Amino acid sequence: MCATRNQREVPENFYRPDHGRTLNWYVRLVPPTPLKGMPGVREFRKSTGTADLRRAKAIGSQLIADKRAEWDQLLAKAKGPATSPRVLTHDLIEHICARRLYHWMRLDDEARFEGDGYDDAAGAALAQLCQVTDQSMRSVVQRGKASPEWGNVLDVIDLWCMQVDCLVERTDPLYPQLVRAFAEVERDAAGRLLRRTDGEATPTPAKPAAEGDMLSAMNDPYRDYKRQTSGAKHLGTSLNIWSRLITHMGDVPLASVKGADLYEFLEARMRAPDKPWSMKHAHGLVKRTLREVFGLARTRGMLQGANPVDDMEVMPMLTAKEERARKKPRHPFTDAQLTTVFTSDWYQAGSDRWRGKMGRDLAARYWVPLVCLFHGNRVREVLQLVASDISSAGAVPVVHFRAELEGEQADLLAAGTARSVKNEATERVVPLHPTLCTLGFVEFVQQRRQADGEHAMLFPSSLPTPGGKNPILGRAYEQAFLRYVRDELAFGRGFGNHSFRHQLEDRIRDAQRPGHQWPAGMAQAYTGRKRLRGQDVGLIETEGSESAYGRGHGPAMLLEYVKTLNFDGVTLPAPYGAWAMEAKS
Structure with missing residues (x-):
């Protein structure tokens, strides 16, 4: 009892x-x-x-x-922290299981031969563990999800995959094969340990070779390499392409990527239900980016063998109809739309609807659309202007679109960013459009110069917040204006900052008439375009190799042709001085 x-x-x-x-x-x-x-x-x-x-x-x-x-x-x-799952392949399954078998045998080596060894009780416990393991794995292989051990075994597999940095998802099509292979290797390990316990000299397999560097190992090296020659926008686009490849394939070893994998990736992106890539984009920038990243990996010794991009002897294709559907529309503003912009809340100086940078930087809201209207700029060319970019050539006020500064700009340095231009043709000195002078642009620049120095940013809202992860000049304005015209004014998809550039190109084309045609190359010199648009070929004269000689078109001569551009159908806002006073009243 x-x-x-x-x-x-x-x-x-x-x-x-x-x-x-x-x-x-x-x-x-x-x-x-x-x-x-x-x-x-x-x-x-x-x-x-x-x-x-x-x-x-x-x-x-x-x-x-x-x-x-x-x-x-x-x-x-x-x-651990959340990481991107790996996409299972037969090679990866073999690697995971080989590491598991080696792990079991090495643990036994450490306990049996390098530690204190097994006494009778420990040996009996090990034998019991091996027998239970064998029974559990047999049950899983025989009964699948109906096995009472199913959940426990899947937990063990998932934890082991995390331990060896091979996080996988149970929804992966090859996950059932991983379960079967893992169960077999567990039974194999248990059998080997039992034979050792019975006195057999069962060897430990060789340590599996490392997989090599993963795709994600190229993130930082490629960012550092690309940052030397690319602006923030192009850098972000290139990094996004690489990130999408990792998302599609999983963070697999660089050496495992084949031409067929890249073909499948491109085809999947070109036929994606959400924002599919155009064939031009996939065959152009995407392919160049992938070749560049894998080439950098080979140069740094992180990838042996050929560049997998070169293994794609053909590229996935789209029909002409599919290609047209994927192109982002870019429409020019009509005169009626421009009048709507210049008479909207965007130009209500005293409006309290604007918050943050757009609420404080009234000059950006006033001048940036107008400069883009008359000069057809890419919007960031205007947003990065400083006072010293505005000067004169003789009696002609001029604006210098460029990346380099004549002196140090402390605000740019503090924000950790720099000015940039798209290409060599973008850098240009052109006459300031006479209407901008009439509206008070020269006086505005002088005010900024007096307030903050010779190299003062004309539009302080363009400066990104110091310490930002990806500082880009003018992001606040660019996004605010795009949302406003697309959504608030309901212009719809295809209208935005670039619409100013397209409308000016149309005005230049309309200005070409017998006896008044612009000299060869002058249109490109004014808008900073490297090549003519397809629809302008034959209507606007282009320069040949002579463009590389001499000083080009002078501001005074260029001004005479710029004056022929017709903006009569556009209702403009009041001059800046009067408009700004409205905000103070």
Whole structure:
């Protein structure tokens, strides 16, 4: 009776060893299934140091609580931060399982030959573990999801994949093959350990070779390389292409990528349901970017063998109809739309609807659309102007669109950014359009010069917040104006900052008439365009190799032709001085 009562009072996880050498109570705790096989994680056995069960309960409960807390930390650490899942391949499954087998055998080597070895009890426990493992894996292979061990085994697989930096998803098409292969390697490892326990000299397999650098290893090297020659926008586009490849394939080894993989990636993006790539984009910038990244990897010794882009002997194609559907429309503003802009809330100086930078920088709201109207600029060419970019050539006021500054611009340095231009043709000195002078642009520039110096930013809202991850000049204005005309004014898709550039090109074309045709190359010189638009070929004269000689078209001569551009159909705002006074009243 006493024995029965004592046995009934023994808590779970408490026991006395059967060898009879001590009467002290011990605690025994089996690690959670996901932790089994992790380095340093074994079944927990520890003496309470007392034969008094009442005292042993208090001591043992604390030992158990401490060990469970330790294992909880290991579980949290093993899960780690969220990372991109890998896409399973047959090679990756083989690699995961080979590392698992080597892991089991090396743990046994450490315990059996490099540690204290196994006594009878430890050997019996190991044999029991191997037998249970074999039974569990047989059950999973035989019964699949109906096996009572199914959930536990999948947890073990997922944890192991995280340990070896091969996070995978259970929805992966090859995940069932991973489960079968993993079950087989677990049974293989259990069998090898049992044979060792029976005295057979079962060898440990060679350590699997490392997979090599992953696709993500090129993120920082490529960013640093590309930053030397690219503006922020082009840099962001190139990095996004590489990021999309990693999302599509998973973070696989560089060496595993084949031409067929890249073909599949391009085809998937060209036929994506959301924002599909055009054939021109995929065959052009995307292919060049991929070749560049893999080429950089080869140069840095991170990839051996050929560039996989060169293995694509053909490229995925689209029909002419599909290609047209993928092109982003870019429409010119009509005179009616321009009048709508210049009479809208955007030009209500005292309006309280504008917040943040657009609420403070009234000059940007007033001048940037007008400069773009008369000069057809890319919007950032205007947003990055400083006072010293406005000067005169003789009696002609001129504006210099360029990246370099004549002096230091402290605000740009503080913001961690720099000016840029799209290409060499973009840099130009052109006469300031006479209407801008009439509206007070020269006086405005002088005010900025007096307020903040010779190299003052004309539009301070263009400066990004210091310390930003990806500082870009003029982002606040560019996004605000685009949303306003597209959504608030309901102009729709295809209208935005670029619409100013397109409308000016149309006005230049309309100005060409017999006896008044612009000299060859003058239109490109004024708008900073490297080549003519297709629809202008034959209507506007282009220069040949003579463009590389001499000083080109002077501002005074260019001004005479600029005056022929017709803006009569556009209603303009009041001069800047009067308009700005409205905000103060």
